Amino acid sequence: xxxxxxxxxxxxxxxxxxxxxxxxxxxxxxxxxxxxxxxxxxxxxxxxxxxxxxxxxxxxxxxxxxxxxxxxxxxxxxxxxxxxxxxxxxxxxxxxxxxxxxxxxxxxxxxxxxxxxxxxxxxxxxxxxxxxxxxxxxxxxxxxxxxxxxxxxxxxxxxxxxxxxxxxxxxxxxxxxxxxxxxxxxxxxxxxxxxxxxxxxxxxxxxxxxxxxxxxxxxxxxxxxxxxxxxxxxxxxxxxxxxxxxxxxxxxxxxxxxxxxxxxxxxxxxxxxxxxxxxxxxxxxxxxxxxxxxxxxxxxxxxxxxxxxxxxxxxxxxxxxxxxxxxxxxxxxxxxxxxxxxxxxxxxxxxxxxxxxxxxxxxxxxxxxxxxxxxxxxxxxxxxxxxxxxxxxxxxxxxxxxxxxxxxxxxxxxxxxxxxxxxxxxxxxxxxxxxxxxxxxxxxxxxxxxxxxxxxxxxxxxxxxxxxxxxxxxxxxxxxxxxxxxxxxxxxxxxxxxxxxxxxxxxxxxxxxxxxxxxxxxxxxxxxxxxxxxxxxxxxxxxxxxxxxxxxxxxxxxxxxxxxxxxxxxxxxxxxxxxxxxxxxxxxxxxxxxxxxxxxxxxxxxxxxxxxxxxxxxxxx
Amino acid sequence: xxxxxxxxxxxxxxxxxxxxxxxxxxxxxxxxxxxxxxxxxxxxxxxxxxxxxxxxxxxxxxxxxxxxxxxxxxxxxxxxxxxxxxxxxxxxxxxxxxxxxxxxxxxxxxxxxxxxxxxxxxxxxxxxxxxxxxxxxxxxxxxxxxxxxxxxxxxxxxxxxxxxxxxxxxxxxxxxxxxxxxxxxxxxxxxxxxxxxxxxxxxxxxxxxxxxxxxxxxxxxxxxxxxxxxxxxxxxxxxxxxxxxxxxxxxxxxxxxxxxxxxxxxxxxxxxxxxxxxxxxxxxxxxxxxxxxxxxxxxxxxxxxxxx
Numbered sequence: 001x002x003x004x005x006x007x008x009x010x011x012x013x014x015x016x017x018x019x020x021x022x023x024x025x026x027x028x029x030x031x032x033x034x035x036x037x038x039x040x041x042x043x044x045x046x047x048x049x050x051x052x053x054x055x056x057x058x059x060x061x062x063x064x065x066x067x068x069x070x071x072x073x074x075x076x077x078x079x080x081x082x083x084x085x086x087x088x089x090x091x092x093x094x095x096x097x098x099x100x101x102x103x104x105x106x107x108x109x110x111x112x113x114x115x116x117x118x119x120x121x122x123x124x125x126x127x128x129x130x131x132x133x134x135x136x137x138x139x140x141x142x143x144x145x146x147x148x149x150x151x152x153x154x155x156x157x158x159x160x161x162x163x164x165x166x167x168x169x170x171x172x173x174x175x176x177x178x179x180x181x182x183x184x185x186x187x188x189x190x191x192x193x194x195x196x197x198x199x200x201x202x203x204x205x206x207x208x209x210x211x212x213x214x215x216x217x218x219x220x221x222x223x224x225x226x227x228x229x230x231x232x233x234x235x236x237x238x239x240x241x242x243x244x245x246x247x248x249x250x251x252x253x254x255x256x257x258x259x260x261x262x263x264x265x266x267x268x269x270x271x272x273x274x275x276x277x278x279x280x281x282x283x284x285x286x287x288x289x290x291x292x293x294x295x296x297x298x299x300x301x302x303x304x305x306x307x308x309x310x311x312x313x314x315x316x317x318x319x320x321x322x323x324x325x326x327x328x329x330x331x332x333x334x335x336x337x338x339x340x341x342x343x344x345x346x347x348x349x350x351x352x353x354x355x356x357x358x359x360x361x362x363x364x365x366x367x368x369x370x371x372x373x374x375x376x377x378x379x380x381x382x383x384x385x386x387x388x389x390x391x392x393x394x395x396x397x398x399x400x401x402x403x404x405x406x407x408x409x410x411x412x413x414x415x416x417x418x419x420x421x422x423x424x425x426x427x428x429x430x431x432x433x434x435x436x437x438x439x440x441x442x443x444x445x446x447x448x449x450x451x452x453x454x455x456x457x458x459x460x461x462x463x464x465x466x467x468x469x470x471x472x473x474x475x476x477x478x479x480x481x482x483x484x485x486x487x488x489x490x491x492x493x494x495x496x497x498x499x500x501x502x503x504x505x506x507x508x509x510x511x512x513x514x515x516x517x518x519x520x521x522x523x524x525x526x527x528x529x530x531x532x533x534x535x536x537x538x539x540x541x542x543x544x545x546x547x548x549x550x551x552x553x554x555x556x557x558x559x560x561x562x563x564x565x566x567x568x569x570x571x572x573x574x575x576x577x578x579x580x581x582x583x584x585x586x587x588x589x590x591x592x593x594x595x596x597x598x599x600x601x602x603x604x605x606x607x608x609x610x611x612x613x614x615x616x617x618x619x620x621x
Numbered sequence: 622x623x624x625x626x627x628x629x630x631x632x633x634x635x636x637x638x639x640x641x642x643x644x645x646x647x648x649x650x651x652x653x654x655x656x657x658x659x660x661x662x663x664x665x666x667x668x669x670x671x672x673x674x675x676x677x678x679x680x681x682x683x684x685x686x687x688x689x690x691x692x693x694x695x696x697x698x699x700x701x702x703x704x705x706x707x708x709x710x711x712x713x714x715x716x717x718x719x720x721x722x723x724x725x726x727x728x729x730x731x732x733x734x735x736x737x738x739x740x741x742x743x744x745x746x747x748x749x750x751x752x753x754x755x756x757x758x759x760x761x762x763x764x765x766x767x768x769x770x771x772x773x774x775x776x777x778x779x780x781x782x783x784x785x786x787x788x789x790x791x792x793x794x795x796x797x798x799x800x801x802x803x804x805x806x807x808x809x810x811x812x813x814x815x816x817x818x819x820x821x822x823x824x825x826x827x828x829x830x831x832x833x834x835x836x837x838x839x840x841x842x843x844x845x846x847x848x849x850x851x852x853x854x855x856x857x858x859x860x861x862x863x864x865x866x867x868x869x870x871x872x873x874x875x876x877x878x879x880x881x882x883x884x885x886x887x888x889x890x891x892x893x894x895x896x897x898x899x900x901x902x903x904x905x906x907x908x909x910x911x912x913x914x915x916x917x918x919x920x921x922x923x924x925x926x927x928x929x
Contacts, residue, residue: 239848239853239882240849240852240882477882481882518848585912586911587914587916587917590913618817619817
């Protein structure tokens with residue numbers, strides 16, 4: 001556990017554009033000692049400036065979050081709350097409302113109501129009668145009210161800034177974040193602890209590499225964790241390297257199914273697999289958002305603890321971007337692609353004539369459980385207008401509850417996830433309160449709704465080779481083939497009917513599949529073209545939008561992780577870059593891929609969600 | 622009436638069902654506990670096996686009423702079910718002797734043609750649940766949801782029985798029967814189908830002796846196969862066959878056309894064999910500027926050849 005990040009600005013601090021001393025106390029909500037029922041959300045911190053906490057009660061107000069603060073002196077303080085009204089884009093009624101309490105007493109107004117964008121809301125003057133004060137956030141609605149920070153000041157002219165750069169400076173100064181981050185050195189630093197990053201870490205560690213695995217959530221597994229609940233997909237143990245996937249088999253869940261109860265996803269199994277490796281140093285809850293580059297090389301990646309704000313520097317000769325968003329590559333200046341390429345660019349039959357931004361979306365999955373007796377759900381006034389015709393009379397929302405297709409997957413994450421929440425609640429509230437056959441849902445309780453979105457696509461970093469649809473459909477095997485991708489080319493689009501009903505902002509998707517034979521992904525797709533010591537695994541590898549449709553599956557991502565872990569061992573042993581492996585040491589990698597790093601004796605029980613792969617003896621219908 | 626599963630298979634089946642040449646018993650299967658049915662191989666005009674045929678006679682009980690089904694079944698030479706003919710006056714029936722409609726027959730075509738049917742996973746006793754349901758299929762219970770699309774309504778046991786006859790142990794028996802009939806003309810005919818599944822059937826069932834006997838056919842399949850077929854076929858080639866000049870000549874002209882993984886598979890096998898100069902030259906030409914396992918294998922070969 002951390003110590004609470006409250007720092008007093010007693011020393012003279014100047015920050016950009018404000019020629020006066022900040023004279024306040026900044027309390028980060030994500031640093032509250034007791035989170036109660038509030039959850040930390042870091043998904044948009046690079047955009048809105050900080051992790052925040054959110055009352056994700058699915059309609060039932062959550063328990064208070066609280067912390068104690070020591071004030072320098074008693075007296076009257078002006079209080080500001082950094083928050084927003086997340087339903088403002090769609091309604092004049094605010095969904096997520098909360099109170100701030102000082103020593104158990106509300107300061108007298110509700111928050112989460114007024115402002116559409118993140119900003120400081122003045123909460124009035126509060127009397128601090130004792131230096132030690134208990135501050136609480138009291139949720140009023142159970143519908144995702146959110147708070148980033150609280151600011152106390154005695155200076156009437158001291159108003160905390162809304163501009164992100166100035167706010168950042170305020171945080172750095174008041175929270176003591178200006179000191180040099182603690183630096184630790186490793187052979188190989190992996191950012192992102194989804195299936196790809198986790199497999200990369202274990203693979204490298206088993207081959208003797210000292211690894212740091214940096215993950216911005218409290219659990220490993222990414223989209224396959226119990227926070228997102230997407231099951232693993234595609235096949236392992238395929239030609240030409242049947243030993244690839246043994247590690248995926250070792251750490252992956254034995255049960256399949258999207259949006260299922262938490263235990264299906266076996267978070268502990270993945271965590272334990274990592275903890276078993278003495279060569280891995282695991283850093284959970286660290287979000288990497290700064291990179292130091294020297295020429296074409298990354299020197300350091302700096303990550304911030306999403307709870308404490310504490311920063312650490314990870315130094316290494318070699319890095320892997322397994323962030324999904326290609327964050328590290330982006331920060332380091334790696335070439336990248338987003339959206340859909342035009343047909344002409346790679347001569348792909350499935351690509352659109354003109355390039356555009358119609359990416360696949362983010363899933364907010366959900367399910368209800370049946371109780372023995374009726375249970376109510378709030379008749380929300382802030383939901384979208386709903387009718388029987390618009391409603392989905394179901395008790396589970398699968399992958400195809402997908403939002404944000406056509407939006408910016410990095411900059412608009414909060415909006416896209418929020419729209420996902422909005423439609424789940426709008427539909428459910430309607431089913432429970434107004435649906436013509438609402439009796440059917442009388443005993444149904446909304447049990448789980450994801451607040452960490454399941455993202456499919458964002459930045460793809462450019463490697464020495466870009467895999468395209470034609471490689472896949474022509475089975476153009478290349479000599480540097482590695483882990484085989486085996487899912488169909490599975491591209492998602494807004495469901496046309498839903499798009500029409502919801503005025504251009506669809507939340508249901510359809511999938512279009514093109515069958516392919518398993519195809520070994522070239523190693524040149526797994527390292528950056530212009531950042532010499534950066535590899536990638538997962539959905540941010542070097543592929544066209546169309547080819548992403550198949551490689552994005554998590555068993556495939558895990559196998560890619562196994563491969564770059566092996567490559568890391570060669571880079572470390574021979575002091576070479578990934579490109580030099582391709583040019584001068586590829587036979588070493590081939591031998592490692594033949595042997596594999598996973599336990600070959602564990603029976604393959606992951607017989608779920610293998611996909612419509614064409615196997616060797618099948619023909620395209 | 623001939624049921625056409627698909628255009629291609631349908632044509633084959635017409636040929637098969639109309640074959641006038643004499644049949645010979647190839648094997649037999651048990652279609653019910655006590656009824657053993659002979660399966661006959663049909664020959665083409667040249668006397669080469671064309672397909673398999675059996676007249677199936679089996680009792681089926683839909684709930685409490687039992688029927689006899691008599692129907693002609695056809696399989697191809699590697700045991701894939703091709704289709705069926707109903708026998709005049711012996712049309713299929715559902716519960717209460719209601720005759721199959723045209724739509725029922727069409728559905729049955731798809732059901733029997735699907736070798737991955739969920740019917741494979743259930744025993745006869747598991748097909749129906751004794752619970753209340755809107756999907757009532759008979760008097761005693763409801764068809765389980767998992768097989769709903771794999772049956773004709775009202776004929777769950779008929780579909781189950783026929784599917785297992787068409788796709789069950791018979792496949793193995795027929796493959797064995799075909800393997801026992803291997804001769805040059807049959808293997809030639811099979812290779813001419815240019816079908817990946819047939820190619821795999823051949824290399825999976827060839828003895829070392831067969832590989833030697835049908836070497837030209839094997840080499841044709843390596844040239845025509847897709848995906849990892851070439852790699853797998855090369856891995857199955859008996860080592861001493863690679864000494865033969867026909868093989869070395871073939872790989873001299875085709876080595877550079879093999880995919881990378883097939884090249885690696887071949888190079889691994891060639892390490893213990895004396896190679897013709899032409900083959901060495903052909904292989905050497907594919908040396909790459911960059912390092913690879915293939916290059917390592919080639920360099921090892923070159924060292925071995927220069928220093929025998």
